[in-house]
Amino acid sequence: MFPKPIEKSSRTWQLGYQALLPTVMLLWLAPLLAVALFSIRPDSDFLIGNYWGWPSSFEMIKNYGMVFSSAMPRYIMNSFLITIPTVVGAVTLSCMTGFALGVYKFRGNLLIFFMFIAGNFVPFQILMVPVRDLTLDMGLYNTKTGLVLFHIAFQTGFCTLFMRNFIKALPHELIEAARVEGIAEWRIFWFVVLPLMKPAIAALSVLIFTFIWNDYFWAIVLTQGENAQPVTAGITSFNAQFRAMYHLMSAGSIIAALPPVLMFFLMQKHFIAGLTLGAVK
């Protein structure tokens, strides 16, 4: 293990380390803690310049209540209605593409695989004008559907990379054995491979959930207004509405950030597996 395990070092350093951990963590999260502190202050604190002292009163319920009586819940609902179908769609498509590219040897396999990877890394701007046009032409501009369709297509690139590598690492003998038994290929997919992919599906789902929830660029390119915009875009209009009311803006930001954070803490193991397994083998 590197660095040297702390329990093998001197008692003072052990205690020092234990004290250092929370200190460094507080510094690391200081900008966020500041916002959390803002979000429970009364607005009068900002008028009298009490930014960093003890709050003169705790207004958590009032501030967060204000956020919930604004357009914020609409935006959050939109975010869910965009994110969940995207996760389902992209994971479904990539289970199939990953299976095809991970199990079969055929001409063009690697080429298609590399196309998915390359597409996943291109700058959004090279897609922006044509995709916006296409969405307009289909009558899907400013709809959640338009956004979902694009997200599914784009995320399929990353998901395929991930799924293909995962399936490739499964023991191939399983598939061979099933073939010897005369089982149809699609049944091999459904009954042999898919059950083994559960950890990969879980990992990808959390990851894609976070990516899509946090998307801002496509939200402002393909939607406007509270009918379809997700919370990342909505927060800017929220902030325009409550300009300079920092206690409300902070509370709004914290609400907007919460779902992926909860997702991360609930599914931590899968999340980290997802971030690293797709690439670091």
Place this chain on the structure above:
Amino acid sequence: MNKTLMKQDWYQRNEIAITPWLFLVPGLIMFAIYVVFPIFQSFRISLFKWDGLGSLATHGEYIGMANYEKLLTRDRSFNISLWNNLKWLVFYLAAIPAGLFIALFLNQAVRGIRLYKSLFFFPFVISQIVVGLVFTWFYDPQYGLFNGIIGFIGFKPINVLGDPTLSTYGVIAAGLWPQTAYCMILYLTGLNSVDPEQTEAARLDGAKGMRMLWHVILPQLRPATFIAFVVTVIGSLRSFDLISIMTNGGPFGSSRVLSFYMFEKSLSEYGFKMGYGAAIAVILFLIMMVFIGYFLWRMYKDEKAVNR
């Protein structure tokens, strides 16, 4: 009877050749429509003068390479954006050693370390929009924590985001926060798979500290370093959200990057110059293709090694 038998034979004979394509078709179609074709379309649009109204064929005016010529010779904003992209690229890489440093700090088996690791990873999970807001307030000249700290040490307040020479660095620093967290998690996972026997053997040989890190640990962390490099470079060239939230490209366009400038040209109050925007996007795409190409080449070599 005979016919069904033949049919089955045909299916069985070709099943293994056909199945992958059946599974690929839905994903390939979606990807082609939304990712592959648009790339080519952008190349085409970049040769036109087009405000995005009506179709390109009827309302666009073909002007050849004129957009590129203007970009590369007469557009000061483009130059600034390109330079800022370079700054992003260089300074963003600091996330890699910083991530490694924190990973080494946290790679201990003490009580509650798992919670600490998750809390350190926190900035990566929240959206860049929120990170941007948080840092805008952090830098605020009047009540921000940043100026609170430097004021405490005895410096005058600095309006980081309002100063054309500092704004880009201010935004990059904000971007480093989540990116360092990302690199940290990559290294933490990498450190898990470092071979303990090698480390012990090196320790018996008297290696420790920096020498140990450099000669024994880092070589084993190469896969993690590679991924950290790829995601950091791509992330730096993709930077958009933070700039949009924190400075909106300002002051005086001093914190624009190509991705932001492209958006501004094609879809904002400055007018709908889709052709010009597409040309900017193509240049950004070509820059990124260098890195994507390198990444694919590395992966190709790995694939070859595995299949041998």
